[in-house]
Every structure is written in C-alpha cells, then in structure tokens.
Amino acid sequence: MIKKVLLIEDDTTLRESTAELLELANYKVITAPDGEKGVLTAKAAHPDVIICDIMMPKLDGYGVLKALSADNKTKAIPFIFLTAKTEHKEVRLGMELGADDYLTKPFAESELVGAIESRIAKANILMESQQNYTTDTSGNDMQVKSIHQLKNFIDDNGDDFYFQMGDVIYREGDNSNLVYLVIKGNVKTHKLDEQGKELITGIYRADDFFGFTSFTKNIPYREYATAMEDSTLIGLHKDQLKILLEQNSELVMELLQLLSEDLIQIKEQLLQMAYGSVRKKTASTLLKFADKLQKDEAGNIHVLRSDLASVAGMATETLIRTLSNFKKEGIIEIQDRDIRILDMDRLEKIPY
Secondary structure, eight states: OOOEEEEEOSOHHHHHHHHHHHHHTTOEEEEESSHHHHHHHHHHHOOSEEEEESSOSSSOHHHHHHHHHTSTTTTTSOEEEEESOOOHHHHHHHHHTTOSEEEESSOOHHHHHHHHHHHHHHHHHHHHHHHHHSBOTTSSBOOOOSHHHHHHHHHHHSEEEEEOTTOEEEOTTSOOOEEEEEEESOEEEEEEOTTOOEEEEEEEOTTOEEOOOOSSSOOOOSSEEEESSSEEEEEEEHHHHHHHHHHOHHHHHHHHHHHHHHHHHHHHHHHHHHHOOHHHHHHHHHHHHHHHSOOOTTSOEEOOHHHHHHHHTSOHHHHHHHHHHHHHTTSEEEETTEEEESOHHHHHTOOO
C-alpha cells in the first residue's frame, strides 16, 4: 500500500523538488505552502507521516505540531521537522514538543527516505502493540500487575542492546524514547558540571530499571548513561510502557514505590555530600558500590577510583587518601582496582 506524505514547506523550489523526490520513491505526496494550510490538510487527508518546515509565515512548525497534537485524530501521526537551523536549542525544543525526528537542510535522499520509513515503521509497531499487548486471548485487559511481570514483559517484547565498558548509552539532551532493564553488567547515570566534573546520580545492576523521564511529554534525557562494564540491556519504548500503566493500576502503584525508593536514595546521597564527613561519604559510597557490583570469587569489587569519587562528591585524591586510611585501619583491602571490605560493621558505623 502506497504511503501518504504531507510536506509543509513555504519555499516553493524546495517544496516541489522534495515532493518530486518522494514521488520517485513511491510515496503519494500532498503539499501545503504554509502552516495554517498544513494543519487543515493534515486533518482532511490524515497522512501516514508529516514533514514540516519550522520557519514559515502565518503559523510556524511549532504551531503546526501543537495544533495537530491537540487533536485526537492527528496526534499520533509521525511528525518530522525540516529545518535549516542547526542550533541544538531549536532541535531540542522541537523534540520536547513531541516531534519524532528532524532533518537539517540540505539533506540527502537516503536521509529523507530513511527518516520516513523509520517513523512509519515505529507508528505501525506502536499501533500493533496497543492492539496486541493491551488484551490477552480472552479479550480481557492484559494483566501485568507487578514489577516482576513487567520485567518479564520487557524481556519478551523489548529490544536487545549490547555495550562495552565505557560506551555511552545515551547523552543528556538525547530523545528519551526508551526505558532500560539491565540484564547483565552495570550502568551509571551521571551529570557533568560546567567544568566537566562528573557526578554519578545512579548505579544500576542486573534487574534494575533506568532511563525514566516523562510519560506525558517528550522530554529529553537529563543526564548521561554509561556502561561501567560490558553490559546487556533491553529497551522498551516508553509509549508501550505507558499503555501497560494505563491498563494496570496495580503496576502503577508498584512503579511509584520503586521510583520513590530511588528518590529517597538520591536525597540521602545529596545530604551526605552536603553535610557528611569525608570518611562518612567514602564509607557510604563503598557500601553502595558493594551492594550494586558483582563480587569476584575472593569477594572483591572492581571499581574505578574516579567513579567512587563522583558518587561521593569529592576529589579523587581526597578519596584515595581516605581509602588508604581505611586500609591501614583494617577496614578494607586494596589491590589495584580491586577493593574488598574486611569489616562491614565498622564501615557502616563510621559517623557523620
């Protein structure tokens, strides 16, 4: 079946040449010369995908997207911005408003066709997901009532990803399409300050979730995520997760509890960074990593000193000195990257 593309572009030459290119690629093309006519055409023709310029008279691309997003009949149509602006803030604003993708002029034919095919395929997959995943064979709402069942669902229906140690999974500002479940390995989420100093905001091991943003807005990721070791992840599109949450209130409550516990841990980390002594910060960080990282046969954890310092919120040199003191006191044992806790009780009782 031939797919229908709506092209909204005020530049006559570009509009005609792009339409011709798409027709040669076997698409049915409808065009509109400005935003106002684009909105009317979209509502009348209901295309499979919309390609829209940003800077246009009467109604710009942002206004077009807002108008179509407010209409239940057009809000699910894949929307691709076409823009000559390459500034990050322009692209970011468009993605936050709900655009699925963007192309920067000038673009290659393969880029244009690839973006269209990708967005149409995604829309079809999500439509099938909504039809198939929200009902079981009895016609009843799909019963995913617990976090455990959710993990099984993600394992069965998500996409597999493999990252080597040090690989960036996503960057701050990237489009937040996926929620991840760690199958193997360890992942850290982290922020960078103006001087490039890293602050680790979370550590995730096998069976942990990460990557949550908003289910109602297309908000980009607000931090980085990096593999701390070779890791296997499964990503589930957040639109699919949203469908499950809408169908299962018990799952919503369990997920709220999980996120609340994460928030409490983050608050505790901030309090320790603000008010804790260097020894307390170091001890708490060691305990956190010992809980999250898999130990070898000798009971050692393998962790970079820079990662420990980032979580503790201190200079690496300060952390190393404190670790040396713990070693002298017989609380830990150190061998290169390996650390083994010898006296867990003393470490837990180090005062603020």
